[in-house]
Amino acid sequence: MSESWFHWALFSAVFAALTAIFAKLGLDGVDSDYATLIRTGVIFVVLAAIVLALGKWRNPxxxxxxxxxxxxxxxxxxxxxxxxxxxxxxxxxxxKVAPVDKLSLVLVAIFAVLFLGERPDARSWLGIALVAAGVLILGFRR
Structure with a gap:
């Protein structure tokens, strides 16, 4: 597979989706803050092992x-x-939670324009607007 941001972003989306499902199943009978601590500990151990195994450690x-x-x-x-x-x-x-969480996509686009000087094209803004519309639709109570 070529080294492409798009492939990594797709993998990120798949793992983020699995995160929501696994977390929802794991939260049964567990405080959400404590569950976040456990998750963070796992991430720390796995990333530390990867960084050390690949020789990427350096003095922070x-x-x-x-x-x-x-x-x-x-x-x-x-x-x-x-x-x-x-x-x-x-x-x-x-x-419902995971799609609303993706409002971050809209906010990243806005913050990237304001703070990073990025300029998404019209097609990108259309996609961002559709995500925002989807979040608004999910947010309305029936």
Missing amino acids: LALPSRSIVFLVLSGLATGASWLCYFRALKLGEAS
């Missing part, structure tokens, strides 16, 4: 300070996202 304090700041902020945002996501899964149906 040797990284540029700007990178450290933004990686820490990213980690904090990820943790907050996971806590909210698991709480939503505990309270709601995975088939």
Whole structure:
């Protein structure tokens, strides 16, 4: 398989979908915050093993300070996202929670324009608008 962002993004979507299903099944009788801690521990162990096995470990304090700041902020945002996501899964149906969570796609596009100077084309904006519309439809109560 060629080294393509699209292939990796598709794999990400598949694993994210499995995350929702496995999490919903695993949350039965378990506090959502505690479940997030367990999940995070598993991720830490697996990623540490991969980084060490591939010889990619380096002193994090040797990284540029700007990178450290933004990686820490990213980690904090990820943790907050996971806590909210698991709480939503505990309270709601995975088939509704996961699509609403994907409102992040719309927000990433907006933030990328505002903070990264990216300029999605009209076709991209159409897709983003359709995702936003889908989230709004899911959000309306019957």
